[in-house]
Amino acid sequence: xxxxxxxxxxxxxxxxxxxxxxxxxxxxxxxxxxxxxxxxxxxxxxxxxxxxxxxxxxxxxxxxxxxxxxxxxxxxxxxxxxxxxxxxxxxxxxxxxxxxxxxxxxxxxxxxxxxxxxxxxxxxxxxxxxxxxxxxxxxxxxxxxxxxxxxxxxxxxxxxxxxxxxxxxxxxxxxxxxxxxxxxxxxxxxxxxxxxxxxxxxxxxxxxxxxxxxxxxxxxxxxxxxxxxxxxxxxxxxxxxxxxxxxxxxxxxxxxxxxxxxxxxxxxxxxxxxxxxxxxxxxxxxxxxxxxxxxxxxxxxxxxxxxxxxxxxxxxxxxxxxxxxxxxxxxxxxxxxxxxxxxxxxxxxxxxxxxxxxxxxxxxxxxxxxxxxxxxxxxxxxxxxxxxxxxxxxxxxxxxxxxxxxxxxxxxxxxxxxxxxxxxxxxxxxxxxxxxxxxxxxxxxxxxxxxxxxxxxxxxxxxxxxxxxxxxxxxxxxx
Numbered sequence: 001x002x003x004x005x006x007x008x009x010x011x012x013x014x015x016x017x018x019x020x021x022x023x024x025x026x027x028x029x030x031x032x033x034x035x036x037x038x039x040x041x042x043x044x045x046x047x048x049x050x051x052x053x054x055x056x057x058x059x060x061x062x063x064x065x066x067x068x069x070x071x072x073x074x075x076x077x078x079x080x081x082x083x084x085x086x087x088x089x090x091x092x093x094x095x096x097x098x099x100x101x102x103x104x105x106x107x108x109x110x111x112x113x114x115x116x117x118x119x120x121x122x123x124x125x126x127x128x129x130x131x132x133x134x135x136x137x138x139x140x141x142x143x144x145x146x147x148x149x150x151x152x153x154x155x156x157x158x159x160x161x162x163x164x165x166x167x168x169x170x171x172x173x174x175x176x177x178x179x180x181x182x183x184x185x186x187x188x189x190x191x192x193x194x195x196x197x198x199x200x201x202x203x204x205x206x207x208x209x210x211x212x213x214x215x216x217x218x219x220x221x222x223x224x225x226x227x228x229x230x231x232x233x234x235x236x237x238x239x240x241x242x243x244x245x246x247x248x249x250x251x252x253x254x255x256x257x258x259x260x261x262x263x264x265x266x267x268x269x270x271x272x273x274x275x276x277x278x279x280x281x282x283x284x285x286x287x288x289x290x291x292x293x294x295x296x297x298x299x300x301x302x303x304x305x306x307x308x309x310x311x312x313x314x315x316x317x318x319x320x321x322x323x324x325x326x327x328x329x330x331x332x333x334x335x336x337x338x339x340x341x342x343x344x345x346x347x348x349x350x351x352x353x354x355x356x357x358x359x360x361x362x363x364x365x366x367x368x369x370x371x372x373x374x375x376x377x378x379x380x381x382x383x384x385x386x387x388x389x390x391x392x393x394x395x396x397x398x399x400x401x402x403x404x405x406x407x408x409x410x411x412x413x414x415x416x417x418x419x420x421x422x423x424x425x426x427x428x429x430x431x432x433x434x435x436x437x438x439x440x441x442x443x444x445x446x447x448x449x450x451x452x453x454x455x456x457x458x459x460x461x462x463x464x465x466x467x468x469x470x471x472x473x474x475x476x477x478x479x
Contacts, residue, residue, distance in 0.1 A: 007033050009062055012096035017058070019399040020092055026051035031203045032179075033059050041200040042179045043193050047329065050205055052181050053089050053305075056149050061094035063147070064122045070144030073123040074172070076165060078155040080105035080127060081299065084280060086151065087125040092396050095403070096451065098438050099123065104140075106130045107276040114139050119441065128156065128164035135171055145172055153182035153189050154322075162188060169196045184322070214332035218366045219342040219352065227315060227343050228259055230368065234341060235265070236377035237369045239384060240311040242286075245295045246327050248316040256315060257295045266385070267293035298323055306330065314342040317351050321358035403437060404455020406462070408446040409473030416441060420468045421448060428461040430454075447477055 003024060004017050025033065028050045035042055036059035046052050060073050075090075077083045087103035094101070104113045104126040110133075117124075117139050124131070124140065134140040148169070150156065156165055169192075178197045182189055193200055222230050231245070247253045250271035257269040268291045270282045279299070286294045287306050298318070309331045318324050324342075331338025342363070344352050356362055369377075410416045418439050425436055425448070435458075437449025450458045455476075462474040 004058070007037065007058075009058070010097065013058065013062055013093065015096050016093050016399065019402060020396065022054065026055075028052050028203070028205050029055040029058070031205070032056065035201055035203075036060065036177075036179065037062065039063075039177045041177060041197040042203060043185075043197070043200045044179070044181045044203045044205070045183070045185055046181065046203075046205040047183055047325070053086055053151075054093065056179055056181070057086075057090045057093045060123070060147055060149075061090065061097060061099055064094070064097070064099055066098055066122070068122075068144060069120050070141050071121050071124050072144050073147045073149070074131070074142075074145050074168075075123065075125040075149040075151060076128055076131065076156070076168065077125060077151045078127065078159050078161060079299070080107065080276060081279065081283060082152065083125045083127055085305065087123070088396070090123050090125070092399055094122075095399060095437065095449075100438055100440075101125060104130050104134060105276070110134075110137075110139075115442070128161040128168060132164050132168055135168065142172055146176055148172060148176055148178045150178070150180040150192075153180050153192075154184045154186060157186055157188055158320075158322075162192065166192065166196075183325075214336070215328055215338045215340050217328065217340045217342075217361070218364045219344050220366055220368060222343050222345060222368075224345050228256070230343065231313070231315065232263070233369045233374045234313065236374050236381050238311060238339065238341075239377060239381050240292065240339075242289065242306075242309050243293050243311040243313060244309060244327075244330050245293060245313045245315050246318070247295060247297060248319070250297055252316060253295050253297055260293065260295065264385075265293055266291045267295060270294055270296040270299055272297060272299050298327070308336065310338060312338065312340045314340070317342055317344050317348050318355075319351060321351075321355045324355045325359065402452060404450045404459065405477040406448045406450060406455070406459060407473075407475050407477040408448065408462075408467065409444075410467060410470070411442045411444050411446050413443050414468070414470070414472075416446060416468060421446060424462065424465050424467045425450075425458055427465070428458060431458060431461075 004014060004022060028044065028046045032042060032044060032055035036056060044052060044055070064072050075086055077086055083103045083105045087101045090099065091101045099122045100120060101123040102113070102116045102121045102125070104124060106127060106129055113134065117134065131140070135142065150165060156162055180189070180193060180197070220230060245256065247256055250273040253269050253271045257267060260267045268282050268286055270279060274282070282294070285291060312328050312331045314324070314327060318327060328340035331340060352363065408421065418441065421439055422433065422436060425431055426433060431454055435451050435454045437451055440447040459474065459476060
């Protein structure tokens with residue numbers, strides 16, 4: 001299909017896709033969207049970076065009944081970062097349809113999530129452990145779930161979550177639609193599909209063997225204690241615009257981060273030992289282009305979509321061949337070209353052989369950069385470092401420019417309801433229900449999205465109005 005109009009989607013959804021910069025459907029979107037719109041159970045085998053989040057998000061946002069109070073979609077993801085990202089993607093795609101999404105995952109206070117789940121939420125995106133916890137505690141009503149998405153199923157298996165996924169499946173309504181997405185299909189995943197899906201349609205997007213034509217791959221043989229010296233040489237000769245450097249452990253990340261900071265490199269760290277809010281903040285800053293380098297464990301290898309990563313460096317070769325694919329898949333995305341460099345010490349050649357066998361490609365070895373190449377590149381690199389990294393394009397920026405978020409200093413404790421806020425806003429001349437987006441009523445305050453260029457009108461008019469007979473503080477929201 002040449003564009004998304006051919007799926008006969010609603011004008012609200014097409015407007016979101018246009019603002020988000022979606023132009024032509026990817027192969028996986030072209031195959032999945034029509035079947036999902038027909039409520040078919042689907043098994044999709046597709047590599048990371050193929051556009052599968054939008055493949056299920058677009059049809060599900062189309063199918064959601066906005067007025068229904070119980071959650072209708074449950075998406076299970078293996079990691080917290082992916083849960084947050086899928087939630088943001090679905091929120092953006094469903095923005096003009098007023099679809100509300102919540103992400104639930106570990107290491108975030110339960111009471112924060114419980115308060116969110118008490119509101120009208122259409123889509124729940126969660127990690128298996130925390131989702132099961134909410135179900136067992138009675139915080140998550142499953143009666144209205146019509147669609148279940150199991151995302152990155154092979155990673156669920158690798159991380160030992162399959163039993164939790166099974167436990168959730170057993171508690172869901174039987175007459176739901178189930179869609180499973182995975183880069184590989186193990187026997188255990190096949191068994192899961194056979195047991196819990198009804199006549200599923202199988203879709204396999206042919207892998208291009210790690211897209212070797214888009215990602216230039218090579219390796220250096222190097223002793224462990226000489227790696228940092230080589231890294232400096234690589235940085236000077238390659239001059240990466242945006243680069244993820246992968247280490248095997250959080251200790252390795254911290255050590256390398258400190259070394260790079262001491263050399264004044266523009267860098268940030270990411271690993272599983274960090275507080276969740278710090279992990280999400282690090283990803284957001286790197287996504288915005290505030291740093292040239294992210295030093296990370298495999299937390300960053302899967303499901304995190306960051307635009308325009310020019311280089312991936314495996315400071316430690318991954319022990320699992322699949323990890324190599326996911327790591328280098330952070331670059332060479334959406335038609336761009338990328339470079340993947342791996343450091344191999346002489347004792348690690350068996351891991352390199354396993355990777356080469358898995359990807360069906362013999363990764364060429366490179367000789368160490370010459371002194372002349374390093375000196376020449378060093379000057380260019382220093383010149384480049386005088387300027388801040390180029391801000392990266394945020395796909396949702398155009399969408400958010402169309403929306404004004406308003407803060408109202410009253411919430412549940414003052415018995416404010418959605419109807420009270422809608423009544424006050426629609427009483428403003430020239431403002432209708434179509435201009436109001438998601439309304440989020442919290443304990444002591446509320447937030448309202450106003451579409452188009454009506455935000456300023458609503459903001460000014462509410463200064464003179466009362467809500468539920470009371471004067472309340474109204475201002476443009478900070479968040």
